[in-house]
Amino acid sequence: MLSQMRRSLLRLSVLIFMVAFTSAFARGLVALDEAKIAQAVQEAYAKFKDDDSGKNADYIKALAKVDPKLFGVTVVTRDGKVFEAGDTKAEVSIQSISKVFTAALVMQQHGAKFLQRKIGANATGLPFNSIIAIELHHGSASNPFVNAGAIQATSWVTAKDSKARWAKIKANMDAFAGRKLPFNEEVYVSEVNDNKRNQAIAKLLDAYGRMGSDPLEATTVYTKQCSVNVSAHDLGVMGACLANHGVNPLTGKRVLEKAYVPKLLAVMATAGLYDNAGDWLYASGAPAKSGVGGGLLTVIPGKLAIGVVSPPLDKYGNSVRAQKATIYIIEKLGLNPFAQ
Ligand code: GLN
Numbered sequence: 297m298l299s300q301m302r303r304s305l306l307r308l309s310v311l312i313f314m315v316a317f318t319s320a321f322a323r324g325l326v327a328l329d330e331a332k333i334a335q336a337v338q339e340a341y342a343k344f345k346d347d348d349s350g351k352n353a354d355y356i357k358a359l360a361k362v363d364p365k366l367f368g369v370t371v372v373t374r375d376g377k378v379f380e381a382g383d384t385k386a387e388v389s390i391q392s393i394s395k396v397f398t399a400a401l402v403m404q405q406h407g408a409k410f411l412q413r414k415i416g417a418n419a420t421g422l423p424f425n426s427i428i429a430i431e432l433h434h435g436s437a438s439n440p441f442v443n444a445g446a447i448q449a450t451s452w453v454t455a456k457d458s459k460a461r462w463a464k465i466k467a468n469m470d471a472f473a474g475r476k477l478p479f480n481e482e483v484y485v486s487e488v489n490d491n492k493r494n495q496a497i498a499k500l501l502d503a504y505g506r507m508g509s510d511p512l513e514a515t516t517v518y519t520k521q522c523s524v525n526v527s528a529h530d531l532g533v534m535g536a537c538l539a540n541h542g543v544n545p546l547t548g549k550r551v552l553e554k555a556y557v558p559k560l561l562a563v564m565a566t567a568g569l570y571d572n573a574g575d576w577l578y579a580s581g582a583p584a585k586s587g588v589g590g591g592l593l594t595v596i597p598g599k600l601a602i603g604v605v606s607p608p609l610d611k612y613g614n615s616v617r618a619q620k621a622t623i624y625i626i627e628k629l630g631l632n633p634f635a636q
Contacts, residue, residue, distance in 0.1 A: 328599065328629065333371055334379045336628040340621040341369045341381035350608030350616035353588040358486035362388060362590070362607045368528030369621050372536035373600040376545035380529060387525035388605050389483040391587030392424065392441065392613075394469065394521040396560065397534070398449045399440035401468045403556040405454050414452065414506065415445045417563050424570045424613060425493055427500065435504030439567045441585065443518075447498045450518040452508035461509070462517045469524055472534040474547045477524045483589075484523035491519055522587075528605040531593040535601025561595060569619075572612040580623050581632035592618035596631045 345367060354360035368384035403411050411417070420429040420438040430437060430444050437445035455461035470476050498511035507514060526534070537544045538561060542552035552560070564583035569576040576584060584594040590607030592615050602625055604618035626632055 328373070330377065330379075332629060333373070333377075333600075336625045337369050337371050337379045337381050339628065340624040341367065343624060344617045344620050345382070347617050347620065348608065350610055352590070352607045353609055353613065356483065356487045356490070356588070358480075358483045359389070359589060359607070364608050366590070367606045367617055368604065369625075370528040370532035370603045371600055371625065372532035372539075372545070372603070374536060374540045374545060374598065376536070378529070378532065380532070382528070383605070384528040384532075386605060387478065387480075387527045387530075388589035388591055388607060389480045389522060389587070390469070390477075390524045390526045390591060391522045391589040392446070393526070393531065393534075393585045393587040393589075393591050393593050394465075394524060395441045395446040395449065396564065396585045396593070397469045397472055398446065398453065398465055398518075398521060399563065400472075400552050400556065400560055401465065402440070402449045402452050403559065404553060406452065408556055408559045410452075411440065411449075411559070414508075415440050415448050417559075417566070419566045419573055420571070422571055425497070427493075427497060430497065430500055430504075435501065435506055437501060437506070439563055441563060441567045442570070443494055444497045444501060447494060447511075447514050447518045448501055448506055448508070450521065451498075451511070451514035458509070458513040458517055462520055465517065465521050466524065468551070469521070469534075471547075471549060471551045472537050472544065473526065473530045474533055474544050474549075475530070477526060477530065479520075480523045480525045484520060487523065488516060488519045491515060494518065526591060526605075528591075528603045531591050531603025531605070532601050533603070535593045535595045535603055538595045539597060539599055539601045541598075558597075561597060564595070569614050570612050572610075572614060576614070576619070579619075580626050581634040582622075582626060584622070586614040586618070588613050590615045590618065592622060594622050594626075596626070597633060599631065602626075 370380040502511040561583040606617035
């Protein structure tokens with residue numbers, strides 16, 4: 297009788313422990329093994345360091361000149377621990393990754409419904425600078441991560457004029473990075489003198505009554521936001537703010553309302569890697585955003601972020617080595633969110 301009671305007590309305490317452990321794990325409280333993260337980062341760097349497949353973007357002339365050998369891999373955990381290998385302080389222009397932060401700002405100012413209604417939250421299935429996609433969707437840009445939706449998002453940032461709009465967008469990116477990010481004048485001049493296609497996109501959206509401010513001014517501000525420089529380290533920190541439910545783990549500052557984080561991650565999952573977002577999600581299971589400068593920011597919700605910089609791109613405009621290194625780390629550490 298006594299031993300039976302003891303046995304059921306034991307069973308109960310094992311059960312309680314298991315429930316507590318599982319829920320702690322679900323909340324990301326059980327720290328991932330730090331030595332394992334450090335090792336996975338080093339291995340990912342060493343494994344792909346000499347992989348020279350892909351090609352720098354050259355439709356923006358200044359991007360073709362960036363050293364294709366640059367390669368940096370950074371992991372930042374939700375509680376601000378940093379693991380890195382390679383050229384993690386080398387900077388490239390943020391390009392399309394900036395779209396994440398302007399979309400975040402628009403949500404912060406106008407709410408998640410506004411973003412979905414005005415801009416959209418669906419994949420286009422077409423290239424990032426597609427004009428046909430706008431026509432096909434009756435004037436909708438589809439999502440804030442194709443150029444159309446990103447220029448639209450820029451136009452909807454509430455500010456008294458375009459100078460103030462740019463200041464807000466830049467300050468917002470700086471808050472995510474936890475430092476004043478440098479501006480790449482060379483990339484900006486190169487792109488602003490050659491962005492007629494983006495101007496056409498903005499004008500077309502304006503004709504559909506979808507812009508929040510002057511279309512050409514918005515295109516210029518959008519081009520500025522794409523010309524901000526970031527390193528793999530910065531991308532890791534910026535992503536970690538999203539892994540940490542909207543609080544920058546290094547500065548402790550809230551950069552985005554908690555409720556908007558899953559919305560933003562959802563759009564990253566469906567449209568973060570342009571028209572190859574499906575294949576990316578199939579391989580990694582993780583919300584991510586790439587830029588033609590060669591950056592890739594990936595978020596493992598509630599756990600950590602991976603920031604990688606490597607300029608050579610595949611045919612979709614996504615960094616080849618950054619994708620490989622990120623997938624390696626995800627697989628090695630069993631981080632695929634769909635496999636939890
Ligand atoms: N500034 C670039 C453009 O508008 C950004 C594109 C990208 O990174 N995919 O074309």
